[in-house]
Amino acid sequence: MAKIREVRSIQSRNAVRRFFQNRMAVVGLVMFLIILLGAASVDLFFDYDSDALNINVVERLMSPGAAHWFGTDEQGRDIFARILFGARYTLLIGFASTLFAVVFGGIFGAISGYFGGFLDTAIMAVMDITMCLPSMLLAIAIVVALGNSAVNLVMAIGISNVPKFARVVRSSVMSVRNTEYVQAAQIIGTPTVLILFRHILRNCLGPVIVQATLIFAAAVLSVSSLSFLGLGVDSSTPEWGKMLSDGRGYMRDYSYMVIAPGLAIFFSIFSLNLLGDGLRDALDPRMEV
Numbered sequence: 001m002a003k004i005r006e007v008r009s010i011q012s013r014n015a016v017r018r019f020f021q022n023r024m025a026v027v028g029l030v031m032f033l034i035i036l037l038g039a040a041s042v043d044l045f046f047d048y049d050s051d052a053l054n055i056n057v058v059e060r061l062m063s064p065g066a067a068h069w070f071g072t073d074e075q076g077r078d079i080f081a082r083i084l085f086g087a088r089y090t091l092l093i094g095f096a097s098t099l100f101a102v103v104f105g106g107i108f109g110a111i112s113g114y115f116g117g118f119l120d121t122a123i124m125a126v127m128d129i130t131m132c133l134p135s136m137l138l139a140i141a142i143v144v145a146l147g148n149s150a151v152n153l154v155m156a157i158g159i160s161n162v163p164k165f166a167r168v169v170r171s172s173v174m175s176v177r178n179t180e181y182v183q184a185a186q187i188i189g190t191p192t193v194l195i196l197f198r199h200i201l202r203n204c205l206g207p208v209i210v211q212a213t214l215i216f217a218a219a220v221l222s223v224s225s226l227s228f229l230g231l232g233v234d235s236s237t238p239e240w241g242k243m244l245s246d247g248r249g250y251m252r253d254y255s256y257m258v259i260a261p262g263l264a265i266f267f268s269i270f271s272l273n274l275l276g277d278g279l280r281d282a283l284d285p286r287m288e289v
Contacts, residue, residue: 018282025278031271035264039087046081052238053077061254070260073243074250079260082238086261089239091268093153094219100158102212105165110196112166113173124170127163135160139222143231150233157222161215168211172204206283210276217272224265240265 019025046052056076064071070079112123130138142156176182177200185195226232227241240261247257 015282019278022278022281024274025282028271028274028278031267032275035087035091035268035271038084039091042081042084042088046078046084048085051078051081052085053236061250063254064256071254071256073246073257077238079243079257082243083240083260083264086238086240086243087264087268089150089233089237090220090223090241090265093150093223093233094157094216096154097157097161097219097223098212098216100154101161101165101215102208104158105162106169106201106208108162109166109169109171110173110201113170114177114192114196114200116174120170123166127166130160131163133160135218136222136225139226140229140231143226148231148233153223153226153232156226157219160222161219164215165208165211168207169201169204172207173200176200176203210280210283213272213276213279217269217276220265220268220272 054077056072058076059068059072060074060076062068062072062076068078068080070083073079073082108123108127112120138160139156142159143152146152146155173196182195182199185199190199223232224239224241224244227239228245230245232241233239243261244258244265247254247261250257
């Protein structure tokens with residue numbers, strides 16, 4: 001057991017070293033941390049009600065400047081403040097939907113890959129049917145059926161991504177279920193649940209983490225897209241996709257109203273994709289030296 005811990009410790013250190021040797025991955029990490037820091041500290045600089053929600057006709061449609069770095073919108077609200085507050089909604093919903101997909105996709109994938117047989121066939125058939133539907137179309141159908149709310153948005157995006165995690169976990173479980181340490185656990189009578197979570201899934205975390213990072217980026221785009229279509233959070237909420245939708249009618253004369261939220265979406269997705277690529281290379285066992 002001590003030897004196993006030592007090997008895992010060495011593998012973890014090597015993975016961290018490879019990650020920080022990847023310059024683009026570090027750039028992605030720094031960019032994403034800056035976005036998170038801005039979202040976490042926005043209350044120190046802005047008041048949610050007065051800066052992001054309340055109408056101020058006197059300052060409506062002001063160009064970017066010292067008073068308002070990203071300008072103001074058609075209702076006089078500070079766009080920079082709304083971008084930072086909006087990061088909380090967009091990223092939180094994206095993270096929650098990714099977590100939803102990881103949990104349920106992991107459960108279905110683990111059961112399917114470990115037991116095999118008819119159960120595997122049935123679960124994968126449902127996953128295949130779900131994957132035949134375009135993710136965005138499925139999410140739109142779910143939101144329309146359940147109604148507009150943050151919880152329904154999480155469920156809609158999460159359900160559309162469950163099959164992707166189920167397939168990744170199933171493949172990983174099938175690759176380790178016949179290893180010696182799993183067979184040893186079965187021989188001594190270890191409960192199936194413990195074998196799955198303690199001995200199998202913990203050794204499948206690498207592909208799941210990489211997939212989760214990439215799906216997180218896609219979920220952020222999905223949240224913004226649904227909000228842009230009017231199927232997201234409440235209309236007054238400063239969400240990036242909703243801000244893009246509101247600024248469409250002012251693009252010709254006040255382009256900054258769509259440039260600011262558009263760049264926020266772009267840099268968030270770009271940083272997460274860089275992180276995902278870096279994690280994929282860092283966690284790849286073939287990169288061991």
